[in-house]
Amino acid sequence: MIYDNHAGQAPARPRFEPVLLRSFIAVVEARSFTRAARHLGLRQSTVSQHVARLEALAGRRLIARDTHRVSPTPDGDALLDFARRLLEAEARIDAYFAASALRGRIRIGASEDFVFSALPEVLADFAGRHPEVDLELTVGLSQTLYAGFDAGELDLIFAKRRAGDRRGRVAWAEELVWIARPGKRPVAGQPVPLVLYPPPSVTRERALEAMDRAHLPWRIACSSGSLSGLRAAALAGLGFAAHAARLIPPGLAPVPPDAGLPPLGLTEFVVIGPEGRHPAAALAEALLSASDRIRSAGITPGGG
Structure with missing residues (x-):
């Protein structure tokens, strides 16, 4: 911890080191110390130590842990935004002074x-x-x-x-979800129409594997090598596409979980x-x- 020891001055607050903030952000986003450690390429014990040090520096509980989940406390939610902004500012400073090189x-x-x-x-x-x-x-x-x-x-x-x-x-990990024209749902008893990239495609493989695991019949309603083409087909109501939950194209919406389509799991960018x-x-x-x-x-x- 770094303190200002000048006489007559109150000690400065300890410095929140970037490495601690990166581990904290990873745990919050992954909702798991194990997954966060894997994403960062660190041991789980190291990530746990980073969060513990950060909580000691803040003097607050930042992560709530129980047998079912890991989630930020209200103080953790507040720190999350500050941490992201601080790391982005640090990167901008480094980039600015390295510009000439x-x-x-x-x-x-x-x-x-x-x-x-x-x-x-x-x-x-x-x-x-x-x-x-x-x-x-x-x-x-x-x-x-x-x-x-x-x-x-x-x-x-x-x-x-x-x-x-x-x-x-x-960069981050998030859920793949089924998306379609708002309000569109699969028709019971009919093969599910899919809107997919052609092979080779990571998303295509994940979507077809999920359908086959769930023993759901399917058919390819549209295949396009561009996201603009898939968006157009989905907007026209031709079928369902698999896509990252936080990168959904304009005009499309997630298919409700009760529609019967199988979960697609996490993907990493x-x-x-x-x-x-x-x-x-x-x-x-x-x-x-x-x-x-x-x-x-x-x-x-x-x-x-």
Whole structure:
């Protein structure tokens, strides 16, 4: 703990270290110390120690723990917003003073999931801070982006976690949900019409596996390689799509749980790229620090 020991002055409050705040945010978002540790690449005991130190510094209970769930206390909810803003400010400060050293080209690949998110604004902010860096953006399916990265055609990818691939840093984890035109529900006794990306697609695989596990008949009502195409088909009422809960395209809404469609589980969005002095490493930090801004922008009033 760091205190001001000048004579006649009250001691300063101890510093809330970024590493402690990152662990706290991960626990709140994952609702689990175990999942938070996995996302951060740390031991569970280390994450628990970070939260305990943070609670000692705050002098407040920040996380409520019981046998069923882990959730923030009212003080924890208050700290959560402050913590996110502090970490984002720290990233902006680092980026600002490193601006003169950044130059070159970054070939970034972004998942179709981000078409209607704030990702373009985040990239524009980065380009404005680093005018000597040229950005080349490729939007595509996550599986295709992995192939491009592995082939050396992309420097950085921002996509859904591929099954069995543990590379990258987790920006966030959230539920995949079924979405459709508001009010649309499956018709009993008929195959469920699905609106899906073509293979290879992480989301397509998850959706079909869930349908098969639930022994529900299905048919492909529309297949499109773009999120704009899937949105148009879903808006037309052609069928149901699987999508990240906080990145739902405008005009569409989550299908109610009582509609009978199977749960799709969690998916992780990861940033995979180089480290060190490569310009792409700075962009990766910017994306991770702006993750809350990117995912929250996908929710539109009245449209899911």
